[in-house]
Every structure is written in C-alpha cells, then in structure tokens.
Amino acid sequence: MRLPISPQVRRALVALTATAVTAGAAVGPAVASGHPAKPGTATPGAPGGEAKKQPPANMSQLGGAQLGAAGDQVGPGAPALPPELSALSWVVADADTGQVLGARNAHWPLPPASTLKMLFADTVLPGVPHDASRKVGDEDLKGMGDGSSAVGIVPGQTYQVPDLWRGVFLRSGNDAVHVLAAMNGGVPKTVADMQKKAEALGARDTHVLSPDGYDTPGQVSSAYDLALFLRSGLKNKDFKAYCGTASADFPGGPNTKGKPFGISNTNRMLSGIDGVARYPGLIGGKNGYTTNAGNTLAEAAQRDGHTLVVTVMNPQENKHDKVYTEMRQLLDWGFAAAGKAKPVGTLDPPPAGTGAGKGGTVAAGSAAGSDDSGLGVLGWTGIGAAVIVAGGAGVLVLTRRKRGGSQTDAVG
Template identity: 55%
Template sequence: MSAVKKSASHQYAPKRPAGLALSVAVAAALLPALAASPAAALPQDEKPAASSTPGAPGKPRNDPPPAEMSKVGGDQLGQPGTQVRLGAGAPVLPKDVTGRSWIVADAKSGQVLAAHNAHWRLPPASTLKMLFADTVLPKFPKDEQHTVTPAELAGLGPGSSLVGVKPNLPYSVHDLWLGVFLRSGNDAVRVLSSMNGGLPKTVKDMQDHADELQALDTHVISPDGYDAPGQVSSAYDLTLFARSGLQKQDFREYCATATAKFPGAEGKDKKRETVDIQNTNRLLTGDFGLSPYKGIAGVKNGNTTNAGATFTGVAQRGDQVLLVTVMNPQPTESQAVYKEAARLLDWGFAASGKVTPVGELVPPKSVLTGDGDGSATAAQGGTKSRTGQTAAAKGESGGVGIALAVTGGALVLVAGAVFLINRRWPLRKS
C-alpha cells in the first residue's frame, strides 16, 4: 500500500458511562445473555496450536496475492492490491494496516467502500464459525436439551479453543451457541454438528449455503475453522457470512453477548455448577490493552497457525452501519487484527458519502433468481425449523437489527438507536 497519512484517532468508548438512556424492557427482550455476572473471569486470547496442522503449511508472509481473483461483487474487487476511489474531502486510508486481505463495506446498502485483496483465498480460522452458525442455528429451538456423548467430543484438534463441554451431561442449544460465539468452542461446534446429522453433513450444508450466498472463494473442510488442507475463504466471503448471519435475531444476540454463564460439571450434590465465560472479541469487551470500540455489535474473531489472526466486526455510528474484515495482519503490534479493524472502521465512518464504491456485497442467488428472499439457506431448503418458524424471518434480511453502544466495558442497549436496515436485500442495479 502506498504511503498515506494516518487516520484520525480511534473513537473508542469512554471508560465511564456517559449517561446513556437505557431501555430495560427492550434490553431484556433482545439481549438476555447480557445479564451475566460482571465478575466473569477473563479467558485467554484465542491462540493458535503449537504446530501447524500436518499437510497444511502456512503461506510465507511475502507470498504475493494471485494476479487474478474472483470478480464477484465487481471487477475492481478481483484486482490485487488496495482498491479505493477517494472523492472530495475523503480521508486517506490508514497506512498502519498490514492485513493480507481486508474489506470495508456498508452493511445496509452492501457497497464496498475500500478493499485490499478482497478475494484472496486464505485460511479463515474461527471466523468460519459465522458460516457454521448462519447455516445451523435456525434448525434447533434454543431450549432444546441434548445430552453429550463421548463420541461427539472425539477427534478435536490439538490446541482447539474449547468452552468446556462435558460428556454425559445435558446442555441446551442456547448454552452451546454461547460456547460457540463467546469462547469459539470447537467442542460446542462438534456437538451441534452431531445434532445436525454429523460432520460430513454439516460441512456439506455449510458449503451449499456458501454457494447460495455467492461466497465462491470458500471451501469448507471443518465446521469449526480448524486448520485443514484446502480449507479457505476470503475477506469478501467472510463479510457475506456476517451480513447474512446478522439478519437472524439469535445470531445478533449471541455475537453481541459480552459475558454469560455456562454449565459446568456436576457437584457432589448432583447439582450443576456454572462458570463465567467472556467473549474473546476484544473490540467488544476490551482487555489486553484495548478499549471496547464505540458502537461495536459483534461479530467473530479467529486465530490458527496457518490463518494467523482473522476478524470480522460490525459497528454503528448514527445511521451508518459498517462491516469490516481483516485477515492475517503482520504481528508488528499486540492485538494487531483488532487495532487494524478499528482503524478501518474509523476510516469508513469518516469516508462515508465521500468515496465511490469499488464493488458490492452481492445478495444470495435466490434473490437474483426470484426463488425466495434469501432468508432460507440452500442447506435448509426453505423448510421450517423445529420451532415452526421460517429459517430466517422475512423482513429481517439486509443486515443488522440491533444497536449497541459500549461503555465502561459493558454492553448497553441505547434506547431508540436501532439500526435502520433495509428490509429487503438490495438488488443489483442494472
């Protein structure tokens, strides 16, 4: 990237509450998991395994991007290097962004404001769990109970991130999804995959859904994003997964949850203990030298040997809602993936309305073919879930549905500040 001026200072949330008005009733309805104890223990950052997965060596840092990449979303997105069209008064891109691939997009319109190697197919790490959740989450009611078998936890890769699921004990679907989103628990992913018919079926369902979303850079091997030969995605595709998942209220709730209670082992009296868990998304919770990012509302982070650090986030300022994905930044600073994402978010909010889009986030195939509104996945076949409701409620498509502000390290729902999202997928302009 050519040398450019530094972006404006990051607009992180203040350390103390600023007198925001709260809507307790709405908060209780949308985000019940936020009521967890404030004394939650801090988890370790999601760390890569000690050694690379056999047969899946990571690419060297100086390996250049392909000369030709996918042009889904626009011809300019298929070009290597940084793509941006600055207009009058637009701020220059921050120079301290080292991610091998990144993208900044408007979550409502789908316009891509800027990108860097957007379609470079790279290992995705746990950000692939966004596709897993978007595919599987609508299939099971939150209160369904499942007793975990030892076989469901067998074969977890060395160094896997875990939430602490125990065999021979029951868990609700709600608890398992908290484990997936907050602690990136591969053990919880394995259990939900088993409930979905097994790992091979879940992988196929995810691949089918990726194809429906036109996420054609993605090849799914493992549902949890653990390093595997041939498993790749791109900043563009991960952003599509986030945008699709954020249409679903449960997805929004889980990815925006800062802390929660998770069932532990049985005590001597046969009563279940609970443990406090905290989200590993550092722009959501802070920690490790970071402050929560103002307006952040999810989505997912990841880190493996081959992928390095990956992150997709969504945030709101006023009426603007932005999605940012960063893949594999250089480890020149602590928590680089979050800091670079924050810089790109700062730039995106400052540049909104002052740049010409370089592409778009495409709608699902079913929208373009007229087969549906894109809310039901190919894997689900548009069928109803066990709760008797459609896979994703019509009228929720097009982006995010909640507004969050972060103050003092705790999520606060701001009264009246809901996202004004298009209620339909924006169709491609002729």
C-alpha cells in the first residue's frame, strides 16, 4: 500500500538518508596523496548497482510529454540523428531559450559519476568565500571512497579556495570536494544542501547520497537533470571559468618539495589530451566515469549565436573515446537543428502541481518506479538502510566498501 507523504516529510526523509549514509561512510579510511592522480590509474570504487539496459516504463514527463517517452525524440525540421549513437540517455538543449531540441530517455535515472560535481558546484560555490583558505586536517578527508580520484591534497597544508575548485573541475578531485564540503559545514549538510538545490532547479530525477559522485547505491541523476545543472552553472562566472580551464598549476606538497605542479583537465574535449581534439567553441563542462555509471559527460558550446548544453550518459560501445565521439556528434547535430527544429520539450517547465504548461505535461511521479511519496528509486528500502546505519549497525557501510567498481575520471 502506498501512503501519501507531504513534500516536507519527503525532504526530511531524503535528508535523513543522506546524513545517515554519509555518517556511515565516514568510518572509512581517508584517501589522499602528495602527488596528482595519474591518468589511466584504476581507482576501485563501491558498487552502485548495475545500470539496467532498458529505460523504465513510466519516466517523468517534466518538461514535456515527449521527454517521458522511451527512445529517440526529435521534432519536425530536425536533421537526421547521427548514426550508431549508443548512449543509454542523452539531451541536447538550447541554454538560452531552454528548448530541448532532441533527447533519448531524458528522464532515465542513472548513476551520474562525477558529473554530479556540477550540482556540488552549483550548491557550494555561492556559499564559500572566494578569498577564503583552509588548513586541511585529517578529518576533512575522512569518508572518501576507496581509490577516489584525487588532485593530491596533503593534510596539514593550507589551500586557497580557487585552488580547491581547480582541483574539483580539472582533476575531478574527491579530496578537493571533501575539503570544500568541510568549509560548507560538513558532508552531511552539503549532501542535504545539494538535494535541496536539485529540487529548486527542478531536477526531480536526482537523489544525492555523496557530494562527489562516488558510486553509492540509490544515487542517481538523469541526462535532463545534468543539463539543468550545467545550464545553472553557466550563470555563475566562477563556475564558467573553472569548467572552461584546460590546465593550471596546483600547490605542491612534500613530494614536490613545495613546488606547484601542472594539472590538465580530465575533460579531454576541452584539454585536447590523449588523442581527443578540442571542440571549436567549447565553453566547458564536466566528465565522469565509474564502473557502474560508465562514461558520463556534460558540455556547453557556442556557435552562430546559439549556446547548447549537451549531456551523454553511458555509451554502450566499449571504445576508448566513445563518449567524446558521441558528444561531438550531438553538438554538431544540435547546432544544425538550432533555429530550425521544433523543440520536443523544455528545461523551463511550470512549477510542480500546475499541470500542463510551457513545454508539455508535468508527470505526477518524478522518477521511474516512484511511489506516491515521491521517493522514486531511493524508496523505502534506502530509508530503512539509512536508519540502520544511523543506529550503528553499519550494514550499508559494508555494502558500500565492497570492491568491484572503478572511478577513473582521469581517463573518462
């Protein structure tokens, strides 16, 4: 039997879950190094549950009924889609107008990997003073997932906030995320803040359980929501600058005798490293990879007076650069469609509860498999597990620490 739950209670339960899971994770060992992460280094992660290969039967219709339909969605006047697109989900949208020009399974809740760091930045950037600094303690790095991608933060050393953000955006450093989360009041608060921000942006497919995108059972987002996060971030000049930085120097530690070392952006479409050519007009974005999420990528680019945001989740072809190949194809397709194709939806739907409006119907459920509580894929099982962890049993911690995943944003 499904019981109706008010939005206030639902938010409280989600916050409880996030706090409990994070508290349980905090007993794990800190992971930090005095040198930058090496591209190609495998980093074991926690299993988040294998992604299903077929979209749910009842996806959200937020932003338009077509966006809740399975398969490719394009409007009249659109050019033919690129052949052999293998991603489970993707969205092409106009960042200025909010029009969704094309999509595949836009609201399919899937593991986001480090593209979730865009939501982290949307949430934390405005609240942590840009001129602040932090002397990092061991406590700041506790709770990081085993083998997390890291920029090379050293406990006992003081870091400026801009350097920490470059660690987040360029090297996808979970260590930098955790230090900034500590400056934001701690990981549990930051996770709850991120969930609140997601809801404010209309990202109702998203359930946040870690601040850095590390594989965590029940943590999901969607191609639609990732487009919302990047579009929101582009309105913040610091976010836009960081996500568009190809390389920078990072403060050194004992292993470099205090000398700064160079870091390149793991978003290879921006940095142009490892055989991936830079994309003309690219503004920037965020990439991610875990074993369970596959490759995920969000990019923004400008051409001929149009600004596009494109998101790609989990290409199925096991090729080294497939996520970048499909992103390049979809960006080219989007610029060809801009101003010509009828949109299939919008990133600016009406507020919840107002019914149909600009861009189409608002679905009653926010995610596949959701019940009347709106808890979606998190569900009652996740809440029960969170309460168990909060009570000290630690069952979920043991599950989360089980090896079998991999987080290697450096090669994403």
